[in-house]
Amino acid sequence: MYTDTSQLFSVNTATTERMGNEQPTAIELLHRYGAGSSFFLDSPERTLLGSGIRARLSRRPGEPTADALQRLLTDVGQKDDTPAIAVGALPFAPEADPILFIPQQMATADRLTRHAIARTKPTIRNSVTQERPTPAVYAQQVQQALDLIRQSALKKVVLSRMLEVVGESDVDQAGVLRNLAARNAAGYTFAVDLPTVSGGVRRLIGASPELLLRRKGTQVLANPIAGTEPRSIDPGEDLARSRRLLHSAKDRHEHALVVAAVADTLRPYCRTLEVPPVPELIATPRVWHLSTRICGELSHYAPSSFDLALALHPTPAVCGEPRDLARQAIEQLEDFDRGLFTGLVGWCDANGDGEWAVTIRCAEIEANRAKLFAGAGIVADSEPWREVAETSAKFRTLLDALQGDGV
Numbered sequence: 001m002y003t004d005t006s007q008l009f010s011v012n013t014a015t016t017e018r019m020g021n022e023q024p025t026a027i028e029l030l031h032r033y034g035a036g037s038s039f040f041l042d043s044p045e046r047t048l049l050g051s052g053i054r055a056r057l058s059r060r061p062g063e064p065t066a067d068a069l070q071r072l073l074t075d076v077g078q079k080d081d082t083p084a085i086a087v088g089a090l091p092f093a094p095e096a097d098p099i100l101f102i103p104q105q106m107a108t109a110d111r112l113t114r115h116a117i118a119r120t121k122p123t124i125r126n127s128v129t130q131e132r133p134t135p136a137v138y139a140q141q142v143q144q145a146l147d148l149i150r151q152s153a154l155k156k157v158v159l160s161r162m163l164e165v166v167g168e169s170d171v172d173q174a175g176v177l178r179n180l181a182a183r184n185a186a187g188y189t190f191a192v193d194l195p196t197v198s199g200g201v202r203r204l205i206g207a208s209p210e211l212l213l214r215r216k217g218t219q220v221l222a223n224p225i226a227g228t229e230p231r232s233i234d235p236g237e238d239l240a241r242s243r244r245l246l247h248s249a250k251d252r253h254e255h256a257l258v259v260a261a262v263a264d265t266l267r268p269y270c271r272t273l274e275v276p277p278v279p280e281l282i283a284t285p286r287v288w289h290l291s292t293r294i295c296g297e298l299s300h301y302a303p304s305s306f307d308l309a310l311a312l313h314p315t316p317a318v319c320g321e322p323r324d325l326a327r328q329a330i331e332q333l334e335d336f337d338r339g340l341f342t343g344l345v346g347w348c349d350a351n352g353d354g355e356w357a358v359t360i361r362c363a364e365i366e367a368n369r370a371k372l373f374a375g376a377g378i379v380a381d382s383e384p385w386r387e388v389a390e391t392s393a394k395f396r397t398l399l400d401a402l403q404g405d406g407v
């Protein structure tokens with residue numbers, strides 16, 4: 001028997017108060033998501049639901065993406081009464097075309113809060129799964145990456161796998177989003193409409209634990225995450241794994257490379273920047289991570305959240321260190337195009353405030369197909385089969401949302 005997850009969500013006080021003023025609550029926005037919706041994001045700051053497309057970003061020849069976005073926000077802002085918010089996703093490859101637009105309508109609410117995790121409904125039926133590459137080939141690729149690390153100046157590279165899950169009928173896309181929101185209480189649950197040639201509905205849907213950057217006035221926050229241990233259903237073993245991760249020299253090194261790169265990029269823009277010396281543990285339902293919250297105050301020159309996100313992307317959490325050698329290794333070893341996976345997803349308003357999450361724990365879904373992605377950072381002491389297990393655990397975020405908890 002299914003349990004209706006909607007009954008198990010709760011709204012916080014601020015959201016409840018707003019109901020009297022007929023403002024939508026976050027849970028209402030989640031349940032309104034469906035045909036006609038073009039964007040959804042639930043973040044620790046707020047919940048956004050975009051419908052339709054008012055205007056799309058188009059770059060003039062040679063125009064930087066950040067300038068094109070500013071032009072879009074200004075043009076639409078001058079025509080409309082309400083302040084414009086641009087939303088969308090950028091691919092891993094910084095030179096590839098972004099998907100950025102201003103929705104026709106935008107509803108906002110406080111963040112979703114959840115007090116219980118419910119059983120969730122399956123959103124795909126009788127599916128078959130194809131792995132790309134197979135776990136054995138992925139393990140060989142990790143070994144090749146280790147050889148490159150030993151023989152060159154490469155310190156870290158993030159290598160990924162793809163799963164293609166094909167069902168007998170269309171995937172319930174809104175159901176996937178609801179299942180992700182029900183299970184992943186912290187972090188960034190998102191859905192972005194993608195252009196199609198077929199005229200069907202293709203969406204990027206996911207629940208990322210990683211904040212690339214948030215800007216609110218002159219305050220900035222980045223929350224790099226790197227270093228992972230799969231969770232166990234046995235509480236004692238789960239705790240032991242979290243402790244092992246926190247004290248693992250290999251994972252601390254993998255994490256430190258990301259923190260250093262993020263801090264070095266933000267420092268020139270900031271009057272103050274706080275970088276905690278040691279990481280903390282965070283948990284998703286499927287994995288433990290090492291996490292560091294980097295807070296800063298911008299100096300008088302105030303770049304937008306989008307400018308800062310572009311300056312940071314791609315961090316060593318999704319690419320590697322040094323960046324150019326890591327990209328070469330990814331091109332050499334991975335045998336599929338990452339597209340939007342390991343890019344960024346979020347929003348930016350005309351004042352430059354905004355939030356950009358790292359596009360991980362996600363799938364591209366169209367008709368009866370879902371393409372799932374998962375990667376892992378490889379450093380000198382990585383072990384190939386542990387990286388296979390780590391990426392398999394990361395796939396569970398989306399597999400759980402597709403398969404539900406059974407019937």
Ligand SMILES: C=C(O[C@H]1C=CC=C(C(=O)O)[C@@H]1O)C(=O)O
Pocket residue numbers: 158210225226227228289316317318342360361373374375376377378394
């Ligand atoms: C590339 C992914 O995770 C990155 C972010 C957090 C932890 C990671 C890790 O421990 O390898 C990865 O750097 C992914 O989930 O697909």
